Amino acid sequence: MTSETPASTERTRIRRLPEKAVDDVAVLHAVLDAARDRLLLHGSTGSRLFRRLAEGIDVCVAVTLLDGMVLARSAFESSMHYRSAVVFGRATEVDDKVAALRAMSEAWLPGRWDTLRPPNARELAATMVLALPLDEWSVKVSDGPPEDAAEDLDAPVWAGVLPIVTSYGDPVPAPDLRGDPQPWAGRFTSGT
Amino acid sequence: MTSETPASTERTRIRRLPEKAVDDVAVLHAVLDAARDRLLLHGSTGSRLFRRLAEGIDVCVAVTLLDGMVLARSAFESSMHYRSAVVFGRATEVDDKVAALRAMSEAWLPGRWDTLRPPNARELAATMVLALPLDEWSVKVSDGPPEDAAEDLDAPVWAGVLPIVTSYGDPVPAPDLRGDPQPWAGRFTSGT
Numbered sequence A, B: 001m002t003s004e005t006p007a008s009t010e011r012t013r014i015r016r017l018p019e020k021a022v023d024d025v026a027v028l029h030a031v032l033d034a035a036r037d038r039l040l041l042h043g044s045t046g047s048r049l050f051r052r053l054a055e056g057i058d059v060c061v062a063v064t065l066l067d068g069m070v071l072a073r074s075a076f077e078s079s080m081h082y083r084s085a086v087v088f089g090r091a092t093e094v095d096d097k098v099a100a101l102r103a104m105s106e107a108w109l110p111g112r113w114d115t116l117r118p119p120n121a122r123e124l125a126a127t128m129v130l131a132l133p134l135d136e137w138s139v140k141v142s143d144g145p146p147e148d149a150a151e152d153l154d155a156p157v158w159a160g161v162l163p164i165v166t167s168y169g170d171p172v173p174a175p176d177l178r179g180d181p182q183p184w185a186g187r188f189t190s191g192t
Helices: A025-031 A048-054 A097-108 A121-125 B025-031 B048-054 B097-108 B121-125
Strands: A038-044 A058-071 A079-090 A127-133 A136-142 A160-168 B038-044 B058-071 B079-090 B127-133 B136-142 B160-168
Touching: A025 A079, A025 A136, A038 A048, A038 A097, A048 A127, A079 A127, A079 A160, A097 A127, A121 A127, B025 B079, B025 B136, B038 B048, B038 B097, B048 B127, B079 B127, B079 B160, B097 B127, B121 B127
Parallel strands: none
Antiparallel strands: A038 A127, A058 A079, A058 A160, A079 A136, A160 B160, B038 B127, B058 B079, B058 B160, B079 B136
């Protein structure tokens, strides 16, 4: 089940700066890297954490994206742009591991999965994939310009926002690269 | 007291991929944004979390930097470059709040602090600054090229690392900017 608005529970109520609370599920999806109705988690079957999660213990996943520095005329009003999501729930193991792993790979490196050989039985046996439903969640967003007090507006300093941009640098080929494959052409930026 | 090597305790022992454990305090400092012998935390005196921390409860701070995508010839060997630090301890309130706030500001936006008016009494009263000693910690680093199995080396795909670079985008002036101050000239990149 997908909640278009978050379940309003005591543990999802935003207490600090509640005016920054957002109940738009599309913002949740963006913070969670385009997760739609569930959040996929993968790890080693040897991980104590993952074994405990698979037992169905209560879990809380928190994801924060840092989007910019807010330069106000005072240090006190200076802050950061961020988008922060918290999801509560219990995870279950995913039956179709290959489809779930492919979906994660496509989120990170679109098109890469289909260029690789399929996972083999040993690799799949060593990998656990869990799904956490997006039923109980909160999202908090800090954006907009600095909000200086009127008496600070004449300070002779620049004020505004420095966006933080994440991108790929120049690809570094593996030392044992054979043949002449071209560097992988994927690109991404934060904030999408 | 500064530990040049981490206290070896049960809770700082790296269990998963222990070969990635690092005991170089300089790496810890880099992950913690140049913190030297203590980690400074600041927040609102109205924050329940900060009030509890100031009481001296046990705290664990975890910081992870994502440095790159590792593209192997198989999905299974594909991974990420990261640097991850965990610090355990108990925080105490900092006496010289202004000096501590200045140090934090200098870490984020070098030179900015001295262009701003000093914090006033109301602002300082609303701000709590805590220090966590760097005595009990662990650091884990994932770097290097992909480590593919010999039988995958002839796969006709590019393999290597896509570094992840963080930088500032074009400054966005505040709508109420007065006069003609030039955009703040600070720049930073991740991984420093």
